[in-house]
Amino acid sequence: MRAPLPTPLVTVEVADTLRRGVPAVLVAFPGDPVRLGPGAEDLDVDVAEVSGKAGATSRQGRTWVVGVGDGAPGDWRKAGASLVRALHADAEKSGGTTFDVRLPEDVTAGAVAAFTLGAAVGGYRFKVTGEEPPKRVKSMRLVAGDPAFAEVVRKANTLAAATSFSRDLANMPSNVKDPSWLAAAAVKAGRAVPGLQVEVRDEKWLAEQRFGGVLAVGGGSARPPRFIELTWPGTDAGQPHLVLVGKGITFDTGGISIKPADGMHLMRTDMSGGAAVIAALVGIAKQSLPVRVTGLVPAAENHVSGTAYRPGDVITQYGGITTEVTNTDAEGRIVLADALAYAVRNLKPDVLVDVATLTGAMKVSLGLRTGGLFATDDDLAARVAEAGVEVGERWWRMPLLEDLAEDVRSDIADVRQCPPGPGGITAALFLREFTGNVPWAHLDIAGPARADKVYDEVVAGATGFAARTLIELAETYARTQASANTIG
Template sequence: MRISFGAPKIPTRGIIVLFVSKGGKLSQVGQNIDQTCKGALKRSLKVANFEAKLGDKITVFAPSGYTNATFILVGVGESKQYNELRAQKVGAAIIEALQSSKELTAVIMSEIQNSSLVDNTLLAANIAFGARLRSYAYEKYKTKKESSDQKSSIKKLTFMLDRPNIARKKFEGLSKIADGVDFARDLVSEPSNIKTPKWMAQQCRKLSRLGVKVEVLGETQMKKLQMNALLGVGQGSVNESQCVIMSWNGNKESKKTLGLIGKGVTFDTGGISLKPANGMEEMIWDMGGAGSVIGTMCSIAGRNAKANVVGVVGLVENMPDGNAQRPGDIVKSMSGQTIEVINTDAEGRLVLADLLWYAQKRFKPAAMIDLATLTGAIMVALGREYAGLYTSNEAFGQKIIAAGKCVNEKLWHMPLDPEYDKQINSPRADMKNIGPRWGGSITAAQFLQRFTNGIDWAHLDIAGVAWSDKNKDTMEKGATAFGVRTLDQLIQDHYELK
C-alpha cells in the first residue's frame, strides 16, 4: 500500500475520510463539506446517534454536492486525549472501514479538532503508521478467496493536511519500523515445511542490503565453538542447525553495544518428549523470538539508527528421530557448564544458553536482551495480553517496560530469586533443563541467567503474545511481531547517538 501526503484539497469523487471528535464535532474542513452537502453529514451523525468514540465509523454515500463521493466519518474521541498511540488506532479503524469497499484509493482529510499538545503533523504520521500496520495480511499461499473473506486491497492512501512535508518526514522513520514488523510477521507466519533453519538464515542475509553485516555459522563451525547445548536440540532433524549473527554499527563514536538474542526453533515437536498432536501446528511460530530480533535489525537499519546493535539467533528444528537427544542426556554447553536434559521439549533454553554465552564472549555488549516463546507457564501466569520480563538489573528492566508502554506492547515484571535457582540444580550435572511443576517460566529464566556472566540482561518470555487468535488494535489476528517496536523504541531512547 502506497501512502502519500499532500496539501489540503477536497476531492469531488472517490472515498473521502473525515474525522469526528467527541460530541459529533466535525473538523473545519468537515464543516465546510457539510455546508456544501446541505447538512447531510451532521444529519447522518444525528440519525446514527454517533458518539465519535475512538474507532467508531459511519459511511455517507453520495450526499448532495458530492454525488460521486463516499464519505467515511471516523470517531477520534476526546480531542485533549490525542497522542501517537490513539492516532495509530484511528489509522487502523480507517483500514477496517475501507476493507469492505471496492475502492482501491482513499483520501484522508487529516485535520483534527486537536486540543492536545501533540502536533497535527505527528498525529497524521501516526495515523498513516497505524493504517500501514493494520493493512498487513499474510495471504502468500491463498490461491483463491472465499466470497465471505473478500476484502479490497487498498492500493493508495493520501493524507491531506497543512505542512505535508513535515508529516511525510515523520512518517518515513515510522514506515521503516513497519517494514521490520511486517518482516517479522512474514517469518513467523511461514509454514515450517518451507521455514527450515537454512531458509531462515537466507532471509537474514537480505538485511545486508540495508547495511547489516550478516554471518552464518553452520554445524561444523558451531561444533568447533562447542555450542553443544544448541546442537543437541537439532540433532534429530535432517535440517542443519544454523546460528546467524547480524551486526549494525551505526555509531562509530561509541563502543557501547546492545545484544539481542532470539530463540529460533523453526518447528518444535517436543523431540522425544513429544507434544500432543492437538495444537502442534501452532509450533510454526516457536521461532517468534528470532523473528522479532530479525525484524528489529531490519527496522534500525532501515531508519539508519545511530546505535550499535548485534542480533544473534539460533535456528534449529526439534524433531524425534533415532539420532535425537534423549531425556537423561548430559550436554556440555559453550560456557563449560553441563546440563542434564530432563525434558527435550524444554529446548529453547538450551539454544539460548549457547547464544547468550557466545554473544557476551565475542561482542562484550553493555547489555543483552533475549526474546523467546519459551514456556506455556507464562501464559498460565499472564494470559495472552502481557509478556513476562525477567532482568538482572531493575533499572534496565524498567527502561524496557517503559519502551513497551510507548508502543502498546505490554510487559509484566516477573521475579528472580536464589530459591528458584536452587530448583534447577542436578545431582548428575551442573544443572537440569527444567525445575518442578510450579513456576516454570521463572525457573526457565533462572536457567538462562546462569549464562549471562553478570552483565545487564533481560529475558522476555513472549509465548503468550507472539501470536494472537483475535484482532488487535493495529493488526489482524496472526503473527504479532511482539518486541520489534519495543526494542526499536528502547534503542531510540537509550542507545542512539543524540
C-alpha cells in the first residue's frame, strides 16, 4: 500500500533564460483576436485555436498555451492549476515532465505568486494504491525578467506545501490515521524544520491535567486520544504570541448520537482544522517568521461503545467549567474548549484562533467555498479576512449575537454544549466561554474543507483550506512587529 507523505508537488522556480529543447508554455489574454504573451512570434501558434479564458489550455505541437483571463490573481491561480492538470494528463501519455513558462514583462508579483500556487497544488493527487504512480510533471520554470520574483515564488511554494500537507493528513484513511498516527506525523514534520518543537501528550497526561472534554470524546474508542503541541518560538523575545487551535477528530461516527450512514465515510477529514494548524506551523517555521506561534491539536476518535459518553452527561472541561452534553455528535466544540482553556491559562497568548469543521449550519449559510469567521476583535477579524484574500481563501464574518448568549447557560451545569438557535453562531458562543479576555477568532471550515469536484486549484477530497490563511495571518503580525521596531 502506497500513500507517500508528503505528496510530491510540481517544483516551480524562476529563471531569466529559456532552456534549449524544453517545451514552452505561452500565456493568452482574451480579446478579438486573442492576445498572446511573449514568445508567440518565435513559435508557430494558431491564434484561432486559442482561448484567453482563465484556465483554458491548448497544445500546438510541443507548445502549450494557457489563458489567464483578465489577469486577476484568481485567474492566474486557476491558469496555473488547469495547466498542470493538462500537463499531467499529457505526461501519462509519454508527454514532457518539465516546461518553461514565458511570462509577460509587466507581470505583477501577485500574479506570479498566484500562478505558482495554482501550478504547485492544482495537480495534487492522493491515492492509496499498490500500483506504481503514473508519470507526472515534475518541474516548471517561470521565465521572467525580475529576479525579485524568486522570493515571491519561494513563499508561494511554502504556502502550496502547507496546503498539500494539510490535504495529505485529512485524506489519510482512518484505519491508518488515529490520534497516535496524527501525532507521529506532526512529530516527523517538525523534525524536518529547524527550531520547530513538537510535544505529544498521551491519555495519562490528559487525565492528570483533567482534560475532561478530550477524554469524554475519545473514551468510546479503543485508540486513545492525544494532545499535540507545536511551538515556533519566534526569533526574538518580546514578539507577539499567536496561538492556533485545530480540531483533531480523526474519525467521527457521531457517537451515541450516531450519524446517518450516507456521508459518514467523509469523516476521515473531520480533523481538517487540526491538519491546517499542523501544516501552518510547519510553514511558519520554514519562513522563520519573527512571531511566536503555538499550535494545539486535541486529537480523538468519536466512536460508539460501552465506554462512549452520553447525551445528558456533565463533563468538567480543562480549567473547571462544567458542560452539559446534549448531542455527542457535537464533539468538536468539546475538545476545542479544553484546548482553548489550556491556551488561556498556560500560554498567555496575545491572539487566539481556532479552526474546525464544526457545524453543518455553516455549510448551509455560506456554501462549500467560503469559511465562516467569528471574532471578538475587529482588528483580528480584518486581519483574517485580508490574509484570506492575499492567499486565495474566502472568509465571511458572522455575528456573535448577544441575545443568544444566555442560551449557552445550562440548568444542571455551567454551560450546555448545543444551545438552541442558529447552530454555527451558538457553537461559536459556546466556545467563547473558554477564551477569557484574549482577542479570539473562530474559523468554521465545515463547508470549504472538503470538495466533491475540481475547481480552481482545488481537487476532490480534502482541500487544505485555512492552512494558507493561518500562515499569512502570522506574517501580518510579523510585519506589524517589524514596523513597531522600526518606529521605536
